[in-house]
Amino acid sequence: MGQHVGLTIPRWIDVEGVKNFRDIGGWALRDGSGYIRERIVFRCGNLVGIKPSGIKTLQQLNVIAAFDFRSDPEVERQGVMPEIPGLTRVPSAMFTKDDYSPAALSVRWKGYFEGPTGFPKVYRIILEKAGPKYRSIFLHLLEHHSTQSTKSIIVHCTAGKDRTGLFVMLLFGLCGVDEEVIANEYALTNLGYWEPEHELEAKARSLGATLDNVRMVMSAPYLAMKQTIELVKEVYGSIEGYIRKECGLTDEQIKEIRKLMVVPIRFEERQLFRPLPY
Known part of the structure; x- marks a missing residue:
């Protein structure tokens, strides 16, 4: 009788100087036919403060591209990651400087301040602008x-949220990952x-907002993603519908993305049973 050996690949990875760094792989599909391939797509916050040991970690993970969703104003304020041999930073801003006008910012902040049910209003704005940038990653x-x-x-923005x-x-x-899993991964x-608390307090003062409002902006509520998925289905029919319309992927490209990103699970009859513990 063969012996089964379990292997756990860490989801959270310590990349010194970078917050929120994790592997998106390992999550099972809704129908149990496979799981998301590991060690191919990572997500995180901005890479500006990465330390030498963090750079070494990225090289060990064989990261060849970092898609940076931050806008020009964010980059001007925060800076960019240091140059890393073999790794290309790909500017992928979906917001322009016009999107940082007081009026545009007010709309987005208001959505966040409303809490989890307000996040989808902001996310709809992002999704309406993001198609071409997401397409380039696919x-x-x-x-x-x-x-x-x-x-x-790597895919990242400021917080990776x-x-x-x-x-x-x-x-x-x-x-084909279940919506519950998608929302939990987001959270x-x-x-x-x-x-740090002092930075949150400074943001609250600059926005004329309460500390609780700022904490809400920085959060990733499960319900926010659940309702965003419902919004996508209402507007586009399905997540695939969004990708077809806004990212312009063809049937063949969608098929190939699934083939690349999903590790199939193939069962043999003898593996469906285990011996009695005599």
């Missing part, structure tokens, strides 16, 4: 990665991202 995966490759990519979380939602939904940011 195409990169198809062109530069394979099931035999060890190369990987909103713009990043929406991309992961789309990728998971396309591959893991509550564990992986934080800001």
